[in-house]
Amino acid sequence: MYRYFVVNNHKLTSSTLLLTLKKDVLAKDFVFLPGQYVTISFKRNGRPTPARCFSIANSPTEKDIIQLSIRIRGRYTGRVAELNIGDEVQVRGPFGSFVFDENIDKDVVMLAGGMGIAPLISIVHYASNINLTNKINLLYSCKDQDDVPFIEQLTDLMNSNQNFKTTLAISGGPVDRLTKYNVVSGRITPDVIDANINGSYADKQFFICGPPQFMNSMAGILRKKGVSASNIMMETFSQGPNSQTGKIRSWPMNIYAFGAIGVVLGGLAVMISDILNTLPSNSALGSSSLVDSNNATNSRQAELDNLVNSLPSVTNPAPLSPSAASSGAQQTSSSSSTPTITTSPTVTKTTLAPVCTTSQSTGLTTCI
């Protein structure tokens, strides 16, 4: 959060104002890109107001100030209009991916509706201030000739930047006081756009900002003209979550996108690894498949088949002596049964008996 102070607060038109804020000298630098927005809140009767989003209207090259153009419409903006010079304003941001990239956006067409001019004029200011050669063609729709915010600044910008031109579309009333501008009566229509760009929609980047209906209308026109969605940028912060229909361009969005892709790929890797660990390996499956009922190489299996099918009668008429049972077992297998059977001791050798002690508590006898 940044501490800013009001240095200017004046009306651009009867219903719009330009709020100029200057950063606290001790605060860290506030760096933003042309087209981004901030949230502001301030104290009213000692209590902080909710935060609201507003586009930055000045150029990022103006280091210490930010300018916000605001249409006075409700209670909140009414209170903004009442801010006095020196009042403190808390600023958060910058936010938004509706940004101008001078390296990509070489030929820009801006479609602004009303106060949608704010982020676009920031871009124009920026391009003019650093003498960019990017072509910028602004089509600016306003209700009437008395409500055209930034009209003077646009004039200055056109004079200073040969690559920037403006067409005003005044949807209602006369346009007699705008004769020095390229102006059309009515809304921005496909024909107006066609005329301004000579029907060439290719290789152009379109920036649209304004009321939702305006943006949807403009985007529809462009789509019908075959403009790719990746070449249309729309600022929609006022409608909820930030979104843009164009390609992902800003570095934060790229980071988010790559991060998300990374998480997905990581998850897949873990999942596949887990599945592979769960599966028996080829050798296990292979060895299992070695067991073929048609090719059983197990001699014990064959022997058992014979034994079960025709059990030979092998009876010892004489009882086996314990030693015979034991020794017989040893001859055939190293794993003879351990206890052998006896009816009486048959061992003739003399052996010392083990020395045993019995624990009174546990009842265990230990012999050595």
Place this chain on the structure above:
Amino acid sequence: MHIRRLSQTKLALGSDVTLSIVTDMSTVETDVLFMELWNRIFIFEKSFSRFLPMSELTTFNRSSGIKSTITPEFKNLLLSAKKMSIETNGLYNPFITPALQKAGYKKSAVPGYEQDAQTDYTDRRVVEAERLEIGDVWAQIPYGTALDMGGIGKGYLANQLGVMLNRHNIHGYWLSLGGDIVTKGVDENGNMIRLDIQSANNLVSTTNWIINCPEKKFAVATSGTFRRKGQDVSQKWHHIINPETQKPAVTDICLATVCADTCESADVLASCAIIMGSDKAPIFLKQHGIKSVLLQCIDEKGTPFDIVFGRNIKMNNPAGVFQNA
């Protein structure tokens, strides 16, 4: 017809199996009885040996991860295995096969059958016995696991053979299935059946201890680190695997002889005793209601010592010397 003792020994279940009965039945009758007993044993081995490629156990393992229809006998065996695993808190684990094979027990221990084809489970994993699912007519093990019914299978079969013999006019019997013994009744002289216990130090000799078997059904099992063992390229191994380490148990018990009511319990608890070692095994076995135990141990200096408790195991000739009877 006078009472006499008849014994037969055959190779089955991966070791020597000796069946001894004390009876006054005719020779024809005893021949038929032995034939029934052997048939039962061979069919059991054919069904539940993991060394046989077409046994029910092998095909079941091959279908790991899939619900497989099982025979009632296999179901009983699985239930018994799961029960014993729960009772021993996982010290006995029927899923231990992969670890057993990794430790070196890859071939049949029976001479002449070492090269028999068998399934290699070394790439499979060991899971807890709770993962064994048993339904009415089906069972399922997790994918990539394998069961082995080795020890508990012998104990189960020994009990089943005892049940078969109970239907005949038998005065006594003792059935030895590769370390698992079940006895009942008396010998041909009407005396208590006595079992010598093989010495862990010298396999061809017996210890000074004997087991006096009561007339009612009685089960004895031995488990040791000296029988199923070998020398791999890198390490020595034996077949008692510690489920925690999944490696051959490091233990000071060479041979555990456990007397119990059922052969399954005796077999499983004998193996558990070896895993636990001489310090903990006696208490563990007492807690599980074992009647008598002989643990043949060896200390760090190589000195052998025995731990014994229970009234069925007695010292043979306490006077100190064996004399020819």
